[in-house]
Amino acid sequence: MSVWVMRIGHRPQRDKRVTTHVLLAARALGASGAFVDTRDEVLEENVRSVSERFGGGFSVKTGVRWEDVAKSFEGRVVHLTMYGQRLEEGLSKISEGEDLLIVVGAEKVPFEVYERADLNISVGNQPHSEIAALAIFMDRLTAGSALYSDRGGKMTVIPEERGKRVEERDP
Ligand code: SAM
Numbered sequence: 014m015s016v017w018v019m020r021i022g023h024r025p026q027r028d029k030r031v032t033t034h035v036l037l038a039a040r041a042l043g044a045s046g047a048f049v050d051t052r053d054e055v056l057e058e059n060v061r062s063v064s065e066r067f068g069g070g071f072s073v074k075t076g077v078r079w080e081d082v083a084k085s086f087e088g089r090v091v092h093l094t095m096y097g098q099r100l101e102e103g104l105s106k107i108s109e110g111e112d113l114l115i116v117v118g119a120e121k122v123p124f125e126v127y128e129r130a131d132l133n134i135s136v137g138n139q140p141h142s143e144i145a146a147l148a149i150f151m152d153r154l155t156a157g158s159a160l161y162s163d164r165g166g167k168m169t170v171i172p173e174e175r176g177k178r179v180e181e182r183d184p
Contacts, residue, residue: 015112016154017086018047018147021079021126022119025053034144035117036060040071042151043159044115052076068166079116083129088112092130093146094122095138103134104153115150117143 018039023032033056036047040060049056053075064071083090091113097103107113116126127133136146151159161172171178 014110015045015088016043016151017112017114018044019079019082019114019116020047020049020119020143021116021122023049023051023053023056023075024119025051025056028119029053029056031119031142031144032056033059035147036071036073037063038144038148039115039151040064040069041159042148043155043162044071044151046072046074048077048079048082049073049075050077050079066166066168068164068169079126080129083114083116086112086114088114089131090114090116090129091132091134091150092116092122092126093136093143093150094118094127094133095135095140096127097133097135100134100136100150100153103132106132107154113154115147117147119143 018035020032020035032049037060039047040063057073057075060071060073089107089111093115116130134150136149163169167182169180169182171180
């Protein structure tokens with residue numbers, strides 16, 4: 014299974030921190046890469062720099078229309094929205110090994126996204142955040158398996174009760 018994230022409605026000035034965190038959460042929780050609808054080279058550079066240091070092959074592409082990404086995607090399109098079906102119900106419709114494109118919004122999400130999505134899934138029925146929704150969805154999808162997986166990075170954080178232990182490796 015490979016999981017990709019499509020972030021729509023990104024406004025480079027206003028959303029830079031939130032979108033960066035959407036992408037970093039996607040990477041940390043096991044996604045293969047992300048698409049962002051508005052071109053943002055600074056965002057691309059920031060996320061690539063994390064991947065370069067901490068490993069993994071997370072790909073980032075900005076300035077791409079969600080319609081085009083969804084059209085060429087060979088897998089299922091999952092839209093995370095508080096209006097969607099219950100999380101456990103949605104997850105039960107996803108088969109093991111299936112590739113997913115997970116769409117998350119910023120402000121108003123166009124109605125066409127709800128229609129195009131193969132599955133509209135909620136993470137609770139309260140409004141919250143795209144970062145929280147994506148993180149919970151990914152964690153449930155992967156049963157936590159990405160949290161401490163080895164990314165083979167130049168830097169690896171070694172979990173410890175206290176202190177900050179980082180192992181450095183030659184690339
Ligand atoms: N009001 C907007 C709309 O048209 O749906 C959503 C704004 S919300 C701040 C931004 C994004 O967070 C949404 O597009 C959705 O992807 C995600 N989100 C927020 N609450 C959610 C929930 N309870 N379940 C799933 N996704 C959620």
